[in-house]
Each structure stands twice: as structure tokens, then as C-alpha cells.
Amino acid sequence: MSRVSEMMRRWLSGQVLEPLFWAVKGLPIYKRYKWFKLIQTRQNREFNKEQLEKLKKIAIHAIENIPYYTSLNICRAEILQANTAYSVLNLFPVLNKTIVREAIEQLHIDYDGSAYTNHTGGSTGEPVTFFQDKNYLIDSLATTLLMFEWAGRRPGERSVKLWGAERDLVDGTLGWKHKLADWIANRVTLNSFSMTLQKQEQYRKIINQSKPVLIEGYADSLYDFARFLHKTKSQVYTPRAIVSSAGTMHPHMRELVEEVFACKVFDRYGSREAGNMAAECEAHNGLHIFGETSVLEVVDQDYQACHKGDEGNILVTNLTNFTMPLIRYEIGDRAVLGESQCSCGKPYSLLASISGRSSGSFKLEQGGTLNPQFFIHIMGVSCNDGSINKFQLIQKELDFIVIKIVFFKNRSLGDWTQKSKAEQIIKKAMGNACVLEFTVVDDIPLTQTGKHLYTICELDNE
Numbered sequence: 232m233s234r235v236s237e238m239m240r241r242w243l244s245g246q247v248l249e250p251l252f253w254a255v256k257g258l259p260i261y262k263r264y265k266w267f268k269l270i271q272t273r274q275n276r277e278f279n280k281e282q283l284e285k286l287k288k289i290a291i292h293a294i295e296n297i298p299y300y301t302s303l304n305i306c307r308a309e310i311l312q313a314n315t316a317y318s319v320l321n322l323f324p325v326l327n328k329t330i331v332r333e334a335i336e337q338l339h340i341d342y343d344g345s346a347y348t349n350h351t352g353g354s355t356g357e358p359v360t361f362f363q364d365k366n367y368l369i370d371s372l373a374t375t376l377l378m379f380e381w382a383g384r385r386p387g388e389r390s391v392k393l394w395g396a397e398r399d400l401v402d403g404t405l406g407w408k409h410k411l412a413d414w415i416a417n418r419v420t421l422n423s424f425s426m427t428l429q430k431q432e433q434y435r436k437i438i439n440q441s442k443p444v445l446i447e448g449y450a451d452s453l454y455d456f457a458r459f460l461h462k463t464k465s466q467v468y469t470p471r472a473i474v475s476s477a478g479t480m481h482p483h484m485r486e487l488v489e490e491v492f493a494c495k496v497f498d499r500y501g502s503r504e505a506g507n508m509a510a511e512c513e514a515h516n517g518l519h520i521f522g523e524t525s526v527l528e529v530v531d532q533d534y535q536a537c538h539k540g541d542e543g544n545i546l547v548t549n550l551t552n553f554t555m556p557l558i559r560y561e562i563g564d565r566a567v568l569g570e571s572q573c574s575c576g577k578p579y580s581l582l583a584s585i586s587g588r589s590s591g592s593f594k595l596e597q598g599g600t601l602n603p604q605f606f607i608h609i610m611g612v613s614c615n616d617g618s619i620n621k622f623q624l625i626q627k628e629l630d631f632i633v634i635k636i637v638f639f640k641n642r643s644l645g646d647w648t649q650k651s652k653a654e655q656i657i658k659k660a661m662g663n664a665c666v667l668e669f670t671v672v673d674d675i676p677l678t679q680t681g682k683h684l685y686t687i688c689e690l691d692n693e
Contacts, residue, residue, distance in 0.1 A: 245387020371506035393448030423452035450478035
């Protein structure tokens, strides 16, 4: 496609087809997107004031209209008198997935007649059902456009999406509705649930032919694809940016993806139940929390606020879903709290990094936990002599860990030269009494939502 043709295609998608598509569906995505762009110019004090008012509005709505929250007897006057977001949030108990499953009928109403159901993928257990509404959906899609703009893609510019959630595919292929949406958005979606060597070579050719401005994908899918390209020394088109999502983009993964594609990775954090929550800007100082739509807390095991640089569990409060307000929802992820503002000047606070699932942290016999990043670095970087393809560690008991390893072809456990070193380091961290069982497997399947779990702690519910 010539440069002029591509410019025309971009204009058609970004200025006509997509805005019209969403307008016909009654979803003014582009109008909200432009509003979010304007908000970025606000001063911190003004932005924080507006966020506090939005938080008070949904908190009062919850205690007056949502049965679960009305039963808590939280005082309306205390919400109104609060002068910070955290003084509002501290009036509410933590909401977890068990409560959502058990009290689902008391947690939602049909706020404006636009309610619909959504579900988590169940990657770490039983899926959870949520109810959401039109206003939530508009904000979620508008923040996606904003996030892509931070990565350098303007509306209508060509993109490739390496995706594969089962609920978004029909029999492993895209349904006609998704294909239509792709054409309107000037996008190509490639199924990351079918990442054979043959498919990856096919995807490389599609990317080289389509020349996307941006490639979006699951963190694990992007990493696997980058490893294939690196190993085969294949040439691939360099986009303006890579957007990583639906999993943790660990440092060693980011390094390889950026090397292979010769561009920067922009990490994104979101979920089905809370939408887009945070994303990197061009300064790469951490992930900006989308304060227009969410308030995020990073807390310790006693639900006390963490300090800058500390790692803790994420609690999310969504500000836009009046059908089913999620207030202080323990989403199951961990993060490191960052600065209060980025050097780019946007009025958002930062997460320094997303650590991964809280269910992936291993428990220590002396108390406390060990971050999954420790094991990922040991097994994937410092003790990987090039023979390990995939790995997964499962904590069965406080002093018993199963280590599954997929070796590259023609390699075996006996060929792994760094086994004793890995064993020594892990035992030093977990305790010398810890038993490590190394198991060679043919493959480690992805979760239903396309994620590879490096670590699994089976003690979390005990």
C-alpha cells in the first residue's frame, strides 16, 4: 500500500468509520477520548479534586442503592466530609472474589437499562461474573485509545493484535463480528492460541506485509514470538511501538522484545472486571494510573497503604460502573508503588511496576513471601544456559516445590549445567530444608486467557 493510500485508509478509519461505528452503537467513544486528552493538561490539585468528587459520587450511590453496601451502614455525611480519596476508601471494607461470588445478587442493580455480564478468565481459579454498564464500557474503550496515543499510534493507523482469549474467538478463529471490527479499525488480529512454528512464520510475513504502526499483544505471546524471531534470525518489520498486556512483562522479556522489534515496549495493566487501569507513557517511568476511571491502592497484608518503592497487593475502585460498583476490590495482582507524578507532566500517580499475581508469591516458613520475579530471574536468566525453553514452579507445601521444565529439542535435565547452582540459590532463599523436585515435561499449557504462570502457590487458601 502506497503512503498516500495508507494516509487515506488511516483517515477513513480514524475520522469516519470508527467514530460512526461507535456512534451507531450508542457509544460516544471518541468524544470521551477527546475529553480524556483534555484532562491530561490539568494541574494535580484540580485533577485530584475532580477524582475525589467522582469517588464520592459512586460511594454514595453504592451505600444508597446497592444492597450489599447499604447493609454496611456507612454514613453518607462521612463520605461528604472526606477531603482525600483514601479517607473515603477507608470507610469501606475490602471486597474480594469470594464475596463477589457469594453476594453477586446483592452487588448489582440495572442502573440505566444498559447492564450486561462479563467474566474473568479464571486463570487462577474459578471464573468470576460481573455486571457492567454502558458508561463503564465507553470509558474503558476511550482509555484504550488514550493508551495507544501514549505509545505513538493515532486513531485509524494500522495495528496488529496478537490476541487469543477463548471468549473472543470462535473455534480458534475470529468470528465475523470481530473481523468486521478489525476492518473498521484498520487492524489485523492474529490468534496467539495457535503459535506453532509454522504460524509464527506466517505471522512474521503478515506483519512485514501490513507494516503496522503498533503491535499489541499478550506479554507471554509477544515474548514467545520474539524468541522465535531471535532464534531463527528472521527479519521483522519495526513498528513504532509494542503494547504489552494481559500478563506481566518481566525485565528479561522486555529486553528481548525490544531488541527483536527494535522499538520500545509500552506496558499496560487492565482486567475484565475493572477495564484499563494503568499504562506507560513515553517517559517509561512506570505505569500511569488512569485516575479518571479508577483509584488504585497498593497495600500490605494488613491492608495498610504501602510507601513509595514498596510492593503490595492492588485494591481497585472503579469510578464509572454504577451498575456494579467495585470499591476496594482485591483483584489478585501485586505492584510496586511509584512516584506521585511522572516527568511527562500528566496528573496521574504511578505504579513503578506490576509484579504479577498475588497467588504467584511463595510463602516462607519464617513468615512473609518471596516475589515471583526472584524465581523468574534465577530460572530464566542467571541459571539458564540456553537449554531451558519454559519453566514453572509450584509451591505444594512450605518446604516442597515442584519445578517443571520444558527443554529445547535434544536437551535433557542431564544437559542443564546450572542445575546445582539454581538449587543452591533457591534453597538459600526458601530454606535449606526445602525439597525441590525437578520434573521434565513436554509442554506447560497457557491458562484459558493466554497467560503463562511462572509460579503458582497452592498454599494461598490454607
